[in-house]
Amino acid sequence: MYMNALPPVIDIRNLTVPLPLGGDRRNAVEDVSFSASQGEIVCVVGESGSGKSVTAQTIMGLMPKTFARPSGAIMFNGEDLLQASPQRMRALRGAEIGMIFQEPMTALNPVHTIGAQIDEVLRTHLSLSPAERFARVVKAMEEVGLPDPHRLYHTYPHQLSGGQRQRVLIAAALILEPRLLIADEPTTALDVTTQAQILKQIRDLQRSRGMGVLFITHDIGVVAEIADRVIVMKSGKVVESGITSSILTAPEADYTRMLIAAVPTLEAARPPEPALGPLALTVKDIAKTYNVRSGIGGTREVVALKPTSLTLRRGETVGVIGESGSGKSTLARCITRLIEPTAGEAQMPDGSGKPLRRRLQIVFQDPYRSLNPRRTVGQSIIEGPMNFGVSKAAAWEKARELMALVGLDPAALNRYPHQFSGGQRQRISIARALAMEPEILVADEAVSALDVSVQAQVLKLIDDVQKRFNLAILFITHDLRVAAQICDRILVMHRGELVEEGSVRAVFASPSHDYTRRLLDSIPGRQAAATA
Amino acid sequence: MTLLSPQLAGDEPRSPIFDLISQAVRNPSVMIGGSIVAAIVIMALAAPLLGTVDPVRIDPGMRLKLPSDLAWFGTDLFGRDVYSRVVYGARSSLIVGLTVAVTAITFGVLIGLVAGYFRSMDIVVMRVMDGLMAIPTFLLAIALVSLTRASVGTVIVALTIPEIPRVVRLVRSVVLTVREEPYVEAAISIGTPTPLILVRHIMPSTIAPLLVLGSYICASAILVEAALSFLGTGLPPEIPSWGNMISEGRTFFQVAPRLVFLPSLFLALTVLGINLLGDGLRDTLDPRIAKRM
Numbered sequence: 001m002y003m004n005a006l007p008p009v010i011d012i013r014n015l016t017v018p019l020p021l022g023g024d025r026r027n028a029v030e031d032v033s034f035s036a037s038q039g040e041i042v043c044v045v046g047e048s049g050s051g052k053s054v055t056a057q058t059i060m061g062l063m064p065k066t067f068a069r070p071s072g073a074i075m076f077n078g079e080d081l082l083q084a085s086p087q088r089m090r091a092l093r094g095a096e097i098g099m100i101f102q103e104p105m106t107a108l109n110p111v112h113t114i115g116a117q118i119d120e121v122l123r124t125h126l127s128l129s130p131a132e133r134f135a136r137v138v139k140a141m142e143e144v145g146l147p148d149p150h151r152l153y154h155t156y157p158h159q160l161s162g163g164q165r166q167r168v169l170i171a172a173a174l175i176l177e178p179r180l181l182i183a184d185e186p187t188t189a190l191d192v193t194t195q196a197q198i199l200k201q202i203r204d205l206q207r208s209r210g211m212g213v214l215f216i217t218h219d220i221g222v223v224a225e226i227a228d229r230v231i232v233m234k235s236g237k238v239v240e241s242g243i244t245s246s247i248l249t250a251p252e253a254d255y256t257r258m259l260i261a262a263v264p265t266l267e268a269a270r271p272p273e274p275a276l277g278p279l280a281l282t283v284k285d286i287a288k289t290y291n292v293r294s295g296i297g298g299t300r301e302v303v304a305l306k307p308t309s310l311t312l313r314r315g316e317t318v319g320v321i322g323e324s325g326s327g328k329s330t331l332a333r334c335i336t337r338l339i340e341p342t343a344g345e346a347q348m349p350d351g352s353g354k355p356l357r358r359r360l361q362i363v364f365q366d367p368y369r370s371l372n373p374r375r376t377v378g379q380s381i382i383e384g385p386m387n388f389g390v391s392k393a394a395a396w397e398k399a400r401e402l403m404a405l406v407g408l409d410p411a412a413l414n415r416y417p418h419q420f421s422g423g424q425r426q427r428i429s430i431a432r433a434l435a436m437e438p439e440i441l442v443a444d445e446a447v448s449a450l451d452v453s454v455q456a457q458v459l460k461l462i463d464d465v466q467k468r469f470n471l472a473i474l475f476i477t478h479d480l481r482v483a484a485q486i487c488d489r490i491l492v493m494h495r496g497e498l499v500e501e502g503s504v505r506a507v508f509a510s511p512s513h514d515y516t517r518r519l520l521d522s523i524p525g526r527q528a529a530a531t532a
Numbered sequence: 533m534t535l536l537s538p539q540l541a542g543d544e545p546r547s548p549i550f551d552l553i554s555q556a557v558r559n560p561s562v563m564i565g566g567s568i569v570a571a572i573v574i575m576a577l578a579a580p581l582l583g584t585v586d587p588v589r590i591d592p593g594m595r596l597k598l599p600s601d602l603a604w605f606g607t608d609l610f611g612r613d614v615y616s617r618v619v620y621g622a623r624s625s626l627i628v629g630l631t632v633a634v635t636a637i638t639f640g641v642l643i644g645l646v647a648g649y650f651r652s653m654d655i656v657v658m659r660v661m662d663g664l665m666a667i668p669t670f671l672l673a674i675a676l677v678s679l680t681r682a683s684v685g686t687v688i689v690a691l692t693i694p695e696i697p698r699v700v701r702l703v704r705s706v707v708l709t710v711r712e713e714p715y716v717e718a719a720i721s722i723g724t725p726t727p728l729i730l731v732r733h734i735m736p737s738t739i740a741p742l743l744v745l746g747s748y749i750c751a752s753a754i755l756v757e758a759a760l761s762f763l764g765t766g767l768p769p770e771i772p773s774w775g776n777m778i779s780e781g782r783t784f785f786q787v788a789p790r791l792v793f794l795p796s797l798f799l800a801l802t803v804l805g806i807n808l809l810g811d812g813l814r815d816t817l818d819p820r821i822a823k824r825m
Contacts, residue, residue, distance in 0.1 A: 338717055357723035370714040374736045380715075383732075384722030429718070436722055 008035035008075075009180045009212035010059065015072035017054055017063070017236075028054040028067070030236045036212040036229075038179065041203070043215045043227035043244070045259070047451035048422075051236035052216045056184050058082075059214070060099055061089040077179065095125045098173030102185040104165035108157040114165075115141075115153030118172045125176060140175040141168075145201060162324075163194035167201065174205060181206070184216045191323035192478065196522035199226050218451065220263045221481075221525030224248055232256045262452040264459075264481040266523065268504035270317075270488050277314025279349055280440050280472035281360075284309050286334050286344035288327075304330045306497045307344060312440065317466065317473040319487035319504075321480060321519070327496035328476050332444045335474065336362045348439070358388060361433035365445035367425035371417040377428045378413030384436045395435070402431040405468075406461060423454035427461060434465060441466075442474045447482060459486055480523055484508065492516045552740065556816040565808025572802050576622035584616035587772040596788055605794055608777075609784060617772040618794055624773035625754045625802060628684065632691045632753035633746045639692075640699020641738065645730050647700060648707025658704070661697035669694050669756055674765045682768040687760060691753045702745055706738045740817035747810030751803045758799055774799045 017029040029051040036042040044052045057063050058070055059081060074081040076097070081089070093099070101107045108117060115137055122133045134153075141149035144167040157165055166186060173181060183202065187195040203226055206213050215226060223230055223244065230247045232240040232255065240253040251257045285307040291299045305327040312318055322328040334341040337356065348359055364370040371380055381402065382395035390398075400410040406427040417425055426446065433441060443462065447455045463486060466473055477483050483490050483504070490507055492500040492515065500513040511517045556562050575582065583604075591611035599606040605614035647657040673690035680686055710716060711734060719729050760766030761775025762782075769776055774795040781791025 336721055338720060355723065357721060360721075362718070362721050364714040364718060366714055370718050372715040372719075372733050375732075380718075383719065383724060387723040387725070387728075432718065432722065 006037040006039060008037050009077070010214065011035040011075040012055070012059070013073045013075065015055065015058065015070060015074060017051075017058055017070040018068040020066045020068070025235065027236050029058070029070075031072075032233070032236075032238050034231050034238065034241055036180070036214050038212050039206070039210040040228045041206055041213040041215055041226055042229045042231060043217060043223045044231045044233060045217055045220065045223050046233035047218055047259075047453065049235070050233040052233050053184055055233075056099075056182050056214065056216050059182060060093060060097065061086070091125070094121050094173075094178070095176045096178050097180045097182065098176075098178040099182045099184070100166070100169045100173050100186045102188050104162055104169055104189065105157065107169055108165055110157055113154050113156055114160070114168045118168065118175060121172050121175050136175060140171040143205065144171045144174070146171065161194075162190050163198060166190060166198055170198075170201065170205070174209075177209060177211075179211055181211055181213045182216075183213060185218065187222065188218070192480075192524075193323065193518055193522040195222075195524065199524065202226065219524060220248070220260055220452070221523065224525030232259065258453060262456045264456070264485040266481055266484050266508060268508065269485050270504065272503065272505055276316055277470055277472075279311060280314050281312040281335070281346060281348055283311070283335060283346045284344055286331070286341045286346060288330050288334055288339065289342050303496050305334065308498050310491060310498075310501075312472045312474060314439065314470050314472050315466070316489070317475055317487045319475045319477060319483035319490040320493060321477060321483055321490055322493035323478055325495070326493040328493045329444060330496075331493070332362070332442050332474065332476050336360060336442055338362075355388075358436050359438055360440045360442065361436050361438040362442040362444060363426070363429050363433050363446040365448055367422045367429065367449060370429050371425055373417055376414050376416055377420070380428070381413070381432045381435050384432065398435060399431070402434055405434070405465070406431045421454075423450055423458055426450060426458050430461065430465065434469070437469075438471070440472045440474065442476070444476045445478065446475075448477065448479065455482070462486065480508075480519060492519070552817055556813055559812040559816050561808045561812030561815065563812075565805045565810070565812055568801060568805025569809055572622055572798075572805065573626065575619055576626050579619045579623060582619055584619050585613050587612065587616040587620040588770060589613075596784065599790075606788070606790060608791055609780060614777075614791065614794060617777055618774070618798055620772045621774045621777060621795060622798065622802070624684070624767060624771055625757065625799070628687060628691070628757040629750040629754040629806070631688050632695060633750040635688065635692045636695035636699050636749055637742055637746055640696050641703050641735070641742070643696070644700040644703025644738075645707060645735065648704040649711055649726075649730060649734070654704075657700070661700050664693060665697040667694055670760070670763075670765075673760050677765045682766065684767060684771070687757055687766050690760075691756055695749050695753070698749070699742070699745060702741055703738050706741060707734055710734050710737045744810050744814040744817065747806050747813065751806040751810070754799070754806070755803055
């Protein structure tokens with residue numbers, strides 16, 4: 001094992017955390033050992049259900065009460081945290097061990113100013129005068145790069161952006177200069193450009209203070225960006241650990257190799273000159289504005305989507321790329337008529353005479369919410385065709401075919417959504433869309449909620465069904481790597497506006513718009529991948 | 533391509549509703565409350581088989597007799613058998629309680645679905661509901677009784693109207709959250725007509741909270757009916773009801789306290805049973821409902 005010259009800040013030895021009865025395995029975490037030293041960033045990487053978050057919660061003593069007592073030892077500074085009293089843990093948390101979480105909105109209290117929330121750490125652990133505390137809070141806010149700390153001190157969480165909120169949490173976690181920072185997916189909920197800034201911030205602070213960082217992530221790109229050492233976890237066990245460069249370039253375990261291989265690269269996967277079918281969709285100057293009530297009686301116009309035009313051909317996949325608030329989902333909803341556009345229209349050439357709902361289908365992002373939990377997946381799939389007069393027997397027969405087509409056992413049609421995994425549910429959603437025999441498929445972040453290995457499978461499925469049914473696909477995503485895998489052309493959106501359009505190769509090789517360049521530069525692990 | 537089998541959460545396809553119900557049945561409050569309610573319901577249904585006599589037969593020779601083999605709970609001022617009147621009184625209470633709950637929920641669900649789903653209707657409907665909510669139950673009952681005459685129907689109408697807005701508010705709040713769910717949008721995009729979306733995809737989410745609210749409405753209707761009868765604006769005096777019995781027994785409280793205590797005991801037991809059942813259902817079906825109400 002890799003030996004560090006400095007003594008470990010945290011040393012986890014044979015940690016086993018039993019799962020409550022009825023779980024899918026006996027232990028959430030099983031016989032896990034690793035350590036992190038001062039001045040070192042250790043990444044714990046794994047897919048959902050790997051036990052990485054449970055490990056972090058156990059260190060902090062924040063386990064849900066349903067879990068039984070863990071065995072093993074967590075040595076922090078010569079002290080076993082598993083044996084520490086709740087009072088002792090309270091004293092350690094914040095002062096010696098800082099923690100930041102995934103969701104910066106919910107981790108902050110909406111009814112207190114952010115200054116007061118950072119200040120709370122000082123009030124809890126130290127006895128300082130209000131003036132001293134204010135000075136320290138402002139200094140901490142400056143250190144994490146928050147602009148104008150004197151003003152921001154008095155603002156509320158909802159007035160800040162996601163990235164700023166995460167900076168506030170980092171400031172609160174680091175104000176007492178802990179020896180160890182635990183970061184549980186701190187950038188997962190953030191846009192890619194913001195993520196790049198936050199990662200750099202964590203790296204800089206860690207260097208200047210020489211603290212140990214335990215960084216939990218599912219993203220191999222983030223690992224490449226930030227980690228000194230990597231621990232790969234799967235199903236509660238450590239499958240591999242070592243120095244980042246050697247793990248990324250020469251992984252030993254099959255699982256690690258699969259995890260790295262599943263990360264889409266930025267190279268365009270499709271041929272440069274796709275064989276294009278007839279025109280499937282023409283969108284002309286479609287736009288959406290909302291009237292938001294502001295103050296008493298007055299309304300304010302918010303432009304969600306500026307006039308946007310695009311065309312889509314059969315057999316072609318067009319990616320719409322942008323960060324949150326860029327208007328890409330609004331565009332998808334206007335085209336699918338889930339919301340009414342304020343201006344402009346989406347036209348499909350006449351031909352089959354089928355109604356819009358049969359010709360254009362959508363696959364949603366969240367596989368856990370896009371299927372009605374109270375209906376069997378069979379009922380969900382046959383609902384659409386039956387709405388248009390197909391008999392139940394015929395629709396059911398079609399559903400059986402489609403289940404096999406998306407790689408699921410047709411006998412499972414009688415099951416309920418909660419009996420399937422996320423990737424399987426996304427396959428069911430695709431089957432539901434295909435049951436309508438559409439010409440156009442709109443995929444709204446359809447693979448964003450999935451683990452990378454599952455993501456790769458679902459992308460392949462989408463690719464297969466496109467060839468089979470000669471579908472035109474509008475693929476909405478925030479992830480450039482995914483777009484490179486599946487798209488022929490991409491459109492880049494920024495603040496409700498289409499800023500760049502072109503083939504994947506052209507846009508990635510020579511982005512013309514400033515924002516596209518920034519997006520490309522922010523992809524985690526890009527430099528590492530280029531030099532490796 | 534190999535076919536993937538779903539993760540098995542059990543060998544059989546299990547509906548989430550089925551899981552919830554089997555969970556609820558194991559809750560102690562549900563078990564105790566449910567048993568009490570079941571016992572009262574059986575008592576009401578099987579009243580003629582439980583050794584009762586005609587609860588309204590007057591026997592002037594048997595006035596205010598103590599409990600005996602002939603009359604287990606004794607007799608009242610008019611010589612009527614108190615035991616028979618208590619047993620038959622359960623019928624009046626349950627009929628009023630259940631009818632009010634079912635009627636209020638039926639109207640409330642219809643109005644709530646419309647108000648929650650069609651945003652243009654919302655403001656109008658909810659202001660009307662606010663108006664209804666402002667009507668005091670007792671005043672409405674007294675007004676209705678003096679306009680028509682005391683009857684079961686009048687009492688039910690008087691108790692139902694102020695309950696409807698509570699159901700509407702609950703249903704509307706559920707609809708407002710569920711209508712944003714992606715599975716509702718998915719149903720729209722596969723062309724499901726709006727009425728079907730409401731019935732198939734949105735209404736099922738209201739069932740669990742409505743079971744809980746319905747039990748509270750039922751319990752409170754039974755209590756208010758007794759109070760109205762006690763005041764003389766409820767059920768007509770010829771119908772044996774617990775409220776009427778308490779009211780009539782009041783004047784002879786010092787001579788024969790059982791005339792008040794016995795119907796009160798059954799009234800309290802019934803309301804307690806229904807409330808326990810409701811609390812237990814609330815705790816197992818949806819812990820968040822408590823806040824919403």
